Amino acid sequence: MLNVTEYRRTLLVHTLIPSGPIPTAQDPDGVYPYESFCETSRRPQPRELRFIRLENDKLIVEICPDFGGKVFSIFHKASKRDVMYAPEVVRPVRILPRGFYIPGGIEVSFPISHSPVQAVPVLARTARIDGRAYAWCGERELRFGMHWTVEFSLGEADAFLSQRTVFYNPTSQPRPWMSWSNACMLADPDVEISFPNGPVLYHGGEMKTIDWEKEGPRRQADIDRMAGYFWRDPDCCAFGVYNPGRGVGLYHVADPKLTPGIKFWTYGIGRHKPWSAASSPAGDQYLEIQGGPLVDQSIKDQLQPGQTRWHQEFWYPTDSRMDIHAMAVPEAKLVGLDVVPSFAFARRDDVAIWESLAKAHADQNTGAIPEPPSLIDNHWAPSGMQIDEAIMWAAQLANGDRRGRWLFQLGAWLAGCDRIDEALNVLNQSSDDRARALAGRLYRRNKEDFAAAAEAFRSIREPAIALHPQVMVERDLALAGLGKQTLAERDEWFDKIAALDDEWVRERLAYLRFDQGRHAEAKEVLRATAFQLVHQRYARTRLWRAIEKALGEPPLADIAFLGEDDLAQFGAYREYGED
Numbered sequence: 001m002l003n004v005t006e007y008r009r010t011l012l013v014h015t016l017i018p019s020g021p022i023p024t025a026q027d028p029d030g031v032y033p034y035e036s037f038c039e040t041s042r043r044p045q046p047r048e049l050r051f052i053r054l055e056n057d058k059l060i061v062e063i064c065p066d067f068g069g070k071v072f073s074i075f076h077k078a079s080k081r082d083v084m085y086a087p088e089v090v091r092p093v094r095i096l097p098r099g100f101y102i103p104g105g106i107e108v109s110f111p112i113s114h115s116p117v118q119a120v121p122v123l124a125r126t127a128r129i130d131g132r133a134y135a136w137c138g139e140r141e142l143r144f145g146m147h148w149t150v151e152f153s154l155g156e157a158d159a160f161l162s163q164r165t166v167f168y169n170p171t172s173q174p175r176p177w178m179s180w181s182n183a184c185m186l187a188d189p190d191v192e193i194s195f196p197n198g199p200v201l202y203h204g205g206e207m208k209t210i211d212w213e214k215e216g217p218r219r220q221a222d223i224d225r226m227a228g229y230f231w232r233d234p235d236c237c238a239f240g241v242y243n244p245g246r247g248v249g250l251y252h253v254a255d256p257k258l259t260p261g262i263k264f265w266t267y268g269i270g271r272h273k274p275w276s277a278a279s280s281p282a283g284d285q286y287l288e289i290q291g292g293p294l295v296d297q298s299i300k301d302q303l304q305p306g307q308t309r310w311h312q313e314f315w316y317p318t319d320s321r322m323d324i325h326a327m328a329v330p331e332a333k334l335v336g337l338d339v340v341p342s343f344a345f346a347r348r349d350d351v352a353i354w355e356s357l358a359k360a361h362a363d364q365n366t367g368a369i370p371e372p373p374s375l376i377d378n379h380w381a382p383s384g385m386q387i388d389e390a391i392m393w394a395a396q397l398a399n400g401d402r403r404g405r406w407l408f409q410l411g412a413w414l415a416g417c418d419r420i421d422e423a424l425n426v427l428n429q430s431s432d433d434r435a436r437a438l439a440g441r442l443y444r445r446n447k448e449d450f451a452a453a454a455e456a457f458r459s460i461r462e463p464a465i466a467l468h469p470q471v472m473v474e475r476d477l478a479l480a481g482l483g484k485q486t487l488a489e490r491d492e493w494f495d496k497i498a499a500l501d502d503e504w505v506r507e508r509l510a511y512l513r514f515d516q517g518r519h520a521e522a523k524e525v526l527r528a529t530a531f532q533l534v535h536q537r538y539a540r541t542r543l544w545r546a547i548e549k550a551l552g553e554p555p556l557a558d559i560a561f562l563g564e565d566d567l568a569q570f571g572a573y574r575e576y577g578e579d
Contacts, residue, residue, distance in 0.1 A: 002156045003055045004126045004133040012044040012089040016100050016119070020470025022437045023380040025415035025423075026445055028578045029537070031097040032416035033142050033350075033380045034116045038099065038470075038504060039532060044089050052126055052135045054154045054161075059317060061152065061161055064105075065124035068117045069137025069150055071106035071183075074161060076248060079319035083248040085184040085286040091279045092119055094534035096573045101535075103279040103286055104184050106315070108165060110148040111141060111177035113297055113573065123343040129335055131156050138166075139346035144175040145384030146303060147342045153334065161315040162332045166340050169303040176300040180261065180292035181313060185241050185250055187276060187285040189221035189269055192242045194251070194324050195262065196234030201296060203228040207568050220287065224270035226565060230296040231262035238327035239264070240316070241289060247319050252291050253327045254313040261292035271560060278533050297571045310337060350379060354387050361390035369394050372405035375434070375464070381413035388413055404431030411435055420446045433465040440478055445576070450481030469502045476508040477579060480515060487516055503531050503563075507540055514543060519550045531563030536573055540564050 016037035024030030049066040060075035073086045086104045095101035097112050100119045109115035122139045138149035147168040152161060169175050185191070197213040204227035210216065212231075217223045239262055240251030265288040267276035277283040293311040294301060303309060314330055316322065345351040353370050360368035372394070373379050381387055388410060395406035411427035414420075420442055427439040440456035443449045457475040460466045472493060479486040490512050497505065506529040513522035526544060540562040548555055 001055065001057055002128070002131065002133050002154065003053070004128055004135065005053045005055075006126065007051055007053065008048050009051050010046050010048050013047040014044045014089070014091040015041045016092055017041065018378055019099070020468050021375065021378060021434050021465060022441065022470055022474065023378075023412040023416070023434075025380075025412050025438065026420075026441060026576055028574055028576045029096065029099065031112060031116050031143060031575050033382045033384075033412075034098055035378045036098050037092075040092055040094070040100075044091070050121070050124070052124060054133045054135055054152065056133070056154050056156055056158060058157075058159050059154060059161065061154065063124075063135050063137065063152055065137050066121045067102060067119060068115050069108060069122045069124065070102075070118060071152065071161070073105060074250070074315070074317045076317040076319060079247055081246065081248045081319070083185070083250050083317040085186050085284065087280040087282070087284065089281045091281070093278050094532055096536050097575065099534070106163075106184075107182045108150045108163075108179070109182070110165075110167060110179045111143060111146060111175065112300075112575070113178050113180045114182070116143070117141070117346070120347060122346045125341050129339075130333070132334070134335070136341050138341070138343040140344055140384065142345070142350060142382040142384045144169075145171050145382075145386075146175055146177070148179075149340055149343060151334075151340055153332070155332065158332070159316065160330060161317075162312070162334065163315065164310060164312045164334060164340070166308065166310040166337065166342075167303060168308045168342060169305060172305050174302040174304050177303050178292070178294055178297065178300045180263065180290045180294075180297065182288050182290045183250060183252070183315065184286045184288055186243060186246065187220050187266060187287040188243055188245050189219065190243070190245050191220040191287065192244065192249075192321070193217055193219060193264065194241065194322070195229070195239040195264055196231060196236045196324065198234045199232040201230040201232060203230070203568060203570050205566055205568060207570055220266060221269055223266050223268035226267045226272040226275060226567065227265070229264045232295070234262055236325045236327070237329065238322075238324035239289060239291075240322060240324065241287065242318070242321045249318045249321065250289065251316040251318065251322045251324065251327065252289060252313060253316070253329055254291055254311070255329050258311040259291055259293055259313050261290070261294050261296070263290035263292075263297070264288070265290065271558060272565075274560070275533055275565070297573070308337070345382075351382060351385070353379065354382060354385055354390075357390045357394060358385070358387060361393050366397055369397065372398075372402060372409060374405070375432075375462075380416070381409045383413060383416040401431065404435070408432035408435040408438075412438060415442060433460045433462045436460050437465060437471050437474060441474055444474075444478045444481060445579075448481075450478055453478035454482055454486070467497060469497075469500065469505045472497065473504050473508050476512065480511065484515070487512070491516075503529055507543075510540075511543060514547060514550070519547050523547045523551070526562060531561070533563050535565050536567070536569075536571075537564055537578060538569070539579065541566070
């Protein structure tokens with residue numbers, strides 16, 4: 001049998017709280033023009049999602065276009081088990097670039113890892129061609145305007161899932177990118193880790209190179225902390241894990257000329273186990289096996305104008321151990337690359353205004369100019385669309401508030417394209433308070449002009465912006481850069497929201513208390529705040545260590561209550577450096 005079907009399924013999903021109205025341009029915790037998220041709701045809500053099912057006599061593969069086109073599960077018929085880590089309740093966790101990573105299944109990322117669209121819908125298409133079932137998912141991404149498509153397919157007799165990923169740059173500029181296929185498996189202590197021998201870059205509390213054959217862990221129980229491993233010169237092209245207690249495993253094989261990247265990630269069995277359990281209502285642990293077209297996650301490649309790039313990989317679910325040194329890349333007769341669809345922008349809310357504006361500009365039809373996004377609409381002009389001239393045209397024809405909103409959008413677009421001087425010039429002409437807030441960030445981060453940044457924040461008039469936690473944080477960073485003369489002003493702002501229980505505001509309050517010399521109070525603020533876990537961020541850790549030094553206290557070994565990891569800083573996960 002060979003089938004491809006589509007259906008709807010309802011899951012419990014924890015919703016996400018947006019970071020705020022300031023665009024993610026030049027934001028170290030975001031990637032423009034996508035909205036970022038600062039918090040995961042504690043209570044989930046039912047959500048209906050689109051699924052695609054590929055099935056043959058050996059496997060059932062479920063793919064979810066509404067979660068970024070990820071493989072949600074792989075059911076192995078012989079063992080009657082799902083081999084993937086796939087929690088019944090979806091709970092995103094705090095990992096860059098947007099703060100909404102969904103562990104489980106197989107995630108495909110582009111143009112940054114983790115994918116900026118893994119928790120939102122992308123486009124999809126299915127087909128049966130020459131005895132093979134296909135599911136294609138993808139979009140034109142908003143950051144640079146590049147196309148990506150992931151193809152999953154099953155042949156009638158295949159015991160493996162074929163994956164082919166295609167990238168295309170239709171723009172006139174080289175664009176940076178990375179991509180990894182990230183499969184999550186249950187991480188019971190007895191899970192057996194089968195990876196190639198050779199030199200491996202270890203990423204834990206330190207960076208070092210190890211010899212996998214002599215120093216590499218063999219089971220999950222051998223690892224006492226969160227850690228990642230990247231292979232430099234593997235002696236074979238396959239890897240995977242096997243869970244003897246559950247009788248299932250998953251292995252990966254690929255042609256190293258196309259897909260040389262090999263990574264293993266785990267939280268281990270020590271103090272970092274809560275990080276792994278954060279996504280599962282049952283507290284299940286997971287680990288990750290990853291493949292990709294780049295060697296590690298510290299680098300990005302360049303996709304040249306008009307260039308198409310593709311790579312292929314294969315996933316083997318199994319009910320028995322497999323010998324990775326005996327595995328070969330299988331033959332899979334796939335349709336030509338010209339048959340693989342190239343998708344448009346996927347979410348109408350993201351682009352509808354901008355497509356309407358572009359058409360009105362092209363037609364010089366002033367009556368067709370749409371209303372600019374409002375104060376409560378976090379859809380910012382996509383840097384992946386060449387829309388600047390159309391926005392300027394609309395702004396020149398508008399008056400008052402509408403003109404201010406168009407100029408804000410143009411300034412955000414320019415900042416998202418790293419055209420900082422132009423962005424500031426436009427933002428300073430806007431009457432929109434969001435423009436003032438974004439200008440404050442640009443003055444502080446890009447110009448190191450703390451006085452100009454502080455004045456930009458002081459000029460905000462609307463309380464809905466001035467007292468928003470995101471703006472409170474940005475303002476306090478700017479005022480802190482001016483030194484001790486702003487301590488009283490900073491205190492006045494925090495007095496206005498003294499009862500607000502927001503972890504990002506509380507973090508900045510702790511910084512204020514430290515700057516005031518009230519070190520014990522700063523320590524208590526951090527201790528009393530229930531921080532959610534967040535990866536690849538170290539501001540609270542730095543502050544805690546500074547407090548200890550100021551109080552003459554020995555360093556506390558376990559500061560997990562701060563919600564930050566203790567990895568050595570590594571990887572091109574951020575678009576911009578941390579504050």
